[in-house]
Amino acid sequence: MTERIAETQLPEDSDSERTNRKNGLLREVSDELVQNMKQGWADTERRDLEPLPQAAYTARRRAELSARFPGELLVVPAGNPKVRSNDADYPFRPSSDYVYLTGDQSQDAVLVLEPGEDGAHQAFAYLRPRSDRGSGEFWQDYHGELWDGRRNSLAENEQLLGLPCRDVRTLTGRLAEATGPVRVLRGHDPGVEAALGQRATADRDEEFRVFLSGMRLVKDEFEIGDLRFACAATARGFEDVVRILGPDQPTSERRIEGTFFLRARTEGNDVGYSSICAGGEHATTLHWVRNDGEARPGELLLLDAGVETNNLYTADVTRTVPVSGRFSPIQRKVYEAVLAAQEAGIAAVKPGAAFRDFHDAAQRTLAEYLVSWGLLGDRTADEVFALGLQRRWTLAGTGHMIGLDVHDCAKARTESYVDGTLAPGMVLTVEPGMYFQSDDLTVPEEYRGIGVRIEDDILVTADGNENLSAALPRTVEEIEAWMSRLRG
Ligand code: GLY
Ligand code: MN
Ligand code: MN
Numbered sequence: 001m002t003e004r005i006a007e008t009q010l011p012e013d014s015d016s017e018r019t020n021r022k023n024g025l026l027r028e029v030s031d032e033l034v035q036n037m038k039q040g041w042a043d044t045e046r047r048d049l050e051p052l053p054q055a056a057y058t059a060r061r062r063a064e065l066s067a068r069f070p071g072e073l074l075v076v077p078a079g080n081p082k083v084r085s086n087d088a089d090y091p092f093r094p095s096s097d098y099v100y101l102t103g104d105q106s107q108d109a110v111l112v113l114e115p116g117e118d119g120a121h122q123a124f125a126y127l128r129p130r131s132d133r134g135s136g137e138f139w140q141d142y143h144g145e146l147w148d149g150r151r152n153s154l155a156e157n158e159q160l161l162g163l164p165c166r167d168v169r170t171l172t173g174r175l176a177e178a179t180g181p182v183r184v185l186r187g188h189d190p191g192v193e194a195a196l197g198q199r200a201t202a203d204r205d206e207e208f209r210v211f212l213s214g215m216r217l218v219k220d221e222f223e224i225g226d227l228r229f230a231c232a233a234t235a236r237g238f239e240d241v242v243r244i245l246g247p248d249q250p251t252s253e254r255r256i257e258g259t260f261f262l263r264a265r266t267e268g269n270d271v272g273y274s275s276i277c278a279g280g281e282h283a284t285t286l287h288w289v290r291n292d293g294e295a296r297p298g299e300l301l302l303l304d305a306g307v308e309t310n311n312l313y314t315a316d317v318t319r320t321v322p323v324s325g326r327f328s329p330i331q332r333k334v335y336e337a338v339l340a341a342q343e344a345g346i347a348a349v350k351p352g353a354a355f356r357d358f359h360d361a362a363q364r365t366l367a368e369y370l371v372s373w374g375l376l377g378d379r380t381a382d383e384v385f386a387l388g389l390q391r392r393w394t395l396a397g398t399g400h401m402i403g404l405d406v407h408d409c410a411k412a413r414t415e416s417y418v419d420g421t422l423a424p425g426m427v428l429t430v431e432p433g434m435y436f437q438s439d440d441l442t443v444p445e446e447y448r449g450i451g452v453r454i455e456d457d458i459l460v461t462a463d464g465n466e467n468l469s470a471a472l473p474r475t476v477e478e479i480e481a482w483m484s485r486l487r488g
Helices: 031-036 053-068 096-102 154-161 168-177 190-201 204-214 220-244 253-266 280-284 331-345 355-372 383-388 475-484
Strands: 073-075 083-085 110-115 122-127 165-167 182-184 276-279 298-305 315-322 425-428 431-437 451-453 456-462 465-467
Touching: 053 096, 053 110, 053 122, 053 220, 073 096, 073 190, 083 168, 096 110, 096 204, 110 168, 122 154, 122 168, 154 165, 165 168, 165 276, 165 298, 165 331, 165 383, 168 190, 168 280, 182 190, 182 204, 220 315, 220 425, 220 451, 220 456, 220 475, 253 298, 276 280, 280 451, 298 451, 315 331, 315 451, 315 475, 331 355, 331 425, 331 431, 331 456, 355 383, 355 425, 456 475
Parallel strands: 073 182, 122 165
Antiparallel strands: 073 110, 110 122, 276 298, 298 315, 425 456, 431 451, 456 465
């Protein structure tokens, strides 16, 4: 005889949508099977774990957060899996602020800083524990361990993360009991937000979000190490792409995308954003991620791609290379203007400089080249720059912070980011470009369809800067020699 597993045997957060997978073919289970699945499992608890390498850093970050909001209950969810279709989810990506403060990447997890009598906080990670073999959860729940893989026990996570861990299924009750002011990072866990209800207010939560984002502006040693690693791994992916670029026949953008991704995965990493693999005129689209065209000999390939480490820090690098291995005169002309702009931009990255300085330096250089080429009539470069007329062909800002997010710290206060000052430990891209659309009748025909961007990841140091992606060549001569060497 068969029967559906009793509701009471499933954990409290299971629901029919999560337990009914696929087509329900195996929904019916016998009592014998239920009993059978409860026993016969070895104790796999690990008692030999060391703290994560970043545990000391995350503790320091939590202390900084605690000091800013004494006496308030602070809630930072990792977020929940997102459905891609039916019962298949997108790969889970925890919220960056949760990762920053814990080093953990678990889905459904929540960091809570609970204030004590003196206003100082005790931090707890609320996590899904191991699946209980006594219930059907581990083999019948949509996200049970038999389906999704083994989770760490709470005790194991306490060792790894260096902070006390609690069962996340108890969190709603604890939030309901808590009194006093509350702040929550919104947009990641609707269940947590619902449990807090009216006690969390939009204004105060926005202030919390802005502070969290601003905390990440200056990277610590652990983060800089990871970004350095991401840039080195990214360089290897670019080399692989150059090796498969056909000098005599087209190479599909899909294959270029796959080649970069293969290198990232082969080394155990991921990509931090959708790779932009833009052959020919596709390079004039800033974020060309359709990647459904070809890179043909005689055209340029703009490749904008970044490896993301297992700690979720991403590089963001662009090189624009001639598919044939040699720049044509007009390609070289545009390329060298962008390179000059990038050099001017990088030279403006130093502690104490305004964040806007490198953008202005690069844009002014681009304006000078455009004027010298006669594309702006009688205007002087100063007039062009003041009116921003170069932007018809330069389009975007010249750079942004990188880190856990490719566009990092985006919610930080304007005064401390775009209107702020560079400080040692900040890591930003410098990525000027020139983009001549193929239907732009205001430029001579030879420019049309050419897009060039050069993007490097620059660390602000105590006395200037360091280019973390300098392993990849940038001058015309270096690029041609590099391509020739890699293609044998
Ligand atoms: N890859 C996106 C950007 O360069 O900002
Ligand atoms: Mn980029
Ligand atoms: Mn970028």
